[in-house]
Amino acid sequence: MALSLDIITLGVPQVEAARTFYASAFSSAATGDDHTAGLDLNGTGRLAVDQIEALATHAGTKPATSGFRGYVLSCIVDRPAEVKALLDTAAANGATVVKPAKKALFGEFAAVYQAPDGAVWKLAAATKKDTEPVPDPPQPTETAVFLGVAKPKASKAFYETLGMSVDRDYGDKFIDFTIADGVCRLGLLPRKGLAKDAGVDEHGDGFSALVLTHTAPSRDDVDTLLAAAASAGGRVTTPATQTDEGHYAGHFTDPDGYHWRITTHP
Template sequence: MTLSLDAMGLGVPEVEDARTFYTTTFAPTADDRGRHVNLDMHGTGQVALYGTEALAADAGKDAEPASGFRGYMMTFIVKQPTEVKNVVDAAVQGGAKVLKPAKKSLFGAFSAVYQAPDGSIWKVAAPTKKDKGPAASPAVPTETAALLGVADMKAAKAFYEALGMKVDKDYKHYADFHPDAGSCRLGLMPRGTLAKDAGVEDGGSGFRAAVLHRRAGSRAEVDTTLAAAAASGGLIAVEAGETGDGYSGHFSDPDGFLWKVTAA
């Protein structure tokens, strides 16, 4: 059993509006799947768009409107600074709010942060401060990641390692795990540090409108993953059973981030 972030499920007010925003901003391949829209981020993981109330109900949660910082930030890594600017410009034209304008930075070399119309926060970054050639259009990411703000880095790392994830980078205020091919990278930062990096105040309440997805290979793997999460300090949010998506269940990590594990 190895946990991987196969898709980041985002709760949005209107799925079709969100589909328009994300396809215009990132140019992913969109796949309508009945209750949600799946976006393939150019082979670097997937983003799944759900109605917020449907996402909350599926996870056994109340869809209390989120206020303040939701505790996570998505990142979209491209190759060059001009590609950062182009992605952010497209997001702003679609209704996003810039939280940090595009500029040179120590972490990420060149980056910008914006808040999408659905409330999720995205950081777009390039590893270099200068272009080294023509900018790709559309920008093709080298990586898509979800960064989770956690209370205790050591405990959070231990939890995910217990579920089979392998630490890649490990610093005092940042750690991440090796992503499987075609999946998103998962990263951890102290919550206050992540809020500062996002350009927002720490503190928030309500449903986070986000559920991390693992697509398991079998029903047995669903059961094993849920059992491992519970034994390692997580909580079972929804017991495994037959659903409209197949056989699935939900757990939350020690910081309350929800995961859905599904076998089609």
């Protein structure tokens, strides 16, 4: 039993508009219907969108949300020119530029935008120079979600109980977990520090409009992970049950209130 972040699902006001935006922003074909949509992020995990009221109902909460949602999504590419290209494409399709693409004084080359659905995205380059031909379209090498939490070390202990292994650990400043091919990275930062890094106001409340999904190999593994989350300080919001789509799935929240869906394949 080990938790992994297989799908990031965003709650959006209009699924078709969000599908069009993300398909354009990441040059990836989107699949789905009028109610949900999903796309592959170059083998670095999957992004999905769902109508926000439906997502909240399935997660066992209310859909009301305002201000900063407490998380920042991240897309890593190899070269600065790819950051610029992704930012330009997002802006051309309705995103708001929060931080323009530029090199930090002693750090990475990065940019931040807010998607039309309200999600905040940080784009960053793994290198600081365009030393090789830039692919068209840009090719993400890593997708991540960084959660703003009360105390990263306490949250780390929770996720370790669910089988995740720490990659980088800077105490209550920054912690992230190792990833495998085809899944997204999970990171933890203090909420105030995460908002400051992204260039947004830290205040906000209500539903995060985010559900993180782990696909388990069996019904027993779903039950085991839900029980482990509850015993480690999380809360089961919807017990595991057979869904209309043929999945066996349940939901929990971590100690900071972020929602997870544990499901089997149909």
